[in-house]
Amino acid sequence: MAAPLSARRVLFPTFAFNLEVARAPMVTQEAMIAEMRLQWWRDALDEIVKGQEVRAHEVATLLAQAISTQGAEALDRLVAARRWDIYRDPFEDEVHFDGYLRATGGALLWAQALALGVDNEHEENVLALGEASALARFFVAVPGLKALGKTPLLTPDPDWIAGKAQRALAIYAKALVELKPLRCPAFLDTVTAPLVLKRILKAPERVSDGSCDISPFRKRWALLRG
Numbered sequence: 001m002a003a004p005l006s007a008r009r010v011l012f013p014t015f016a017f018n019l020e021v022a023r024a025p026m027v028t029q030e031a032m033i034a035e036m037r038l039q040w041w042r043d044a045l046d047e048i049v050k051g052q053e054v055r056a057h058e059v060a061t062l063l064a065q066a067i068s069t070q071g072a073e074a075l076d077r078l079v080a081a082r083r084w085d086i087y088r089d090p091f092e093d094e095v096h097f098d099g100y101l102r103a104t105g106g107a108l109l110w111a112q113a114l115a116l117g118v119d120n121e122h123e124e125n126v127l128a129l130g131e132a133s134a135l136a137r138f139f140v141a142v143p144g145l146k147a148l149g150k151t152p153l154l155t156p157d158p159d160w161i162a163g164k165a166q167r168a169l170a171i172y173a174k175a176l177v178e179l180k181p182l183r184c185p186a187f188l189d190t191v192t193a194p195l196v197l198k199r200i201l202k203a204p205e206r207v208s209d210g211s212c213d214i215s216p217f218r219k220r221w222a223l224l225r226g
Helices: 005-026 031-049 060-066 069-086 094-115 120-147 158-182 185-190 193-202 216-225
Strands: none
Touching (some): 005 031, 005 185, 031 069, 094 120
16 A cells, blocks of 8 residues: 555455465365365466456456566466465475575565566566565464474574574665565565564564564554555
8 A cells, every 4th residue: 555556456366366375385284175276376367367357356357457468477487485474394395495485575575666667677686675574474374384283493592583584684775675665566575674674673572583574663654654
């Protein structure tokens, strides 16, 4: 809602899509059903890529009107990465963990940025911005993921957590320098990430005890500052 009205035709359906995909593994305990839900979205995205008539659905219909073929391909990577959410297996290694963040937060932001006129030359920076922002959200979600029986972190070592936060802050700052002149409304969704990451850097234990998120007031203030 902080974005201009003209941008909401892209942001609303893409965020709705992201919510549908993220909740798909959470609404059932049957892995096969969760897999089928994710495949349904992959098939819908394939229809967009191929220029076919997209299945009638309150989100899929609007999504097809909002994104490009390239954006649909990016979102397909997001859905594929979300298969990790179905099972309780931990991440295999650092590459798997970072790749999950880039394929979820990064791909969503890139699809939105494309639809809002950002050129391909900025892809790497947009993906980096989305990955850093996704790490902040992931750290906030850790207690909830643990409650579901998952092992979200490669290690609970505070030094590892602080190191990831520090790296993400550096990635975010570098990408933002390149992207800020574009003033893309999609980037507004990332503005609270540095605030969360800085809290974690100072006190990594916040990730485990669920206190690393910032207050609604600080979120609103960050959005106002843009």
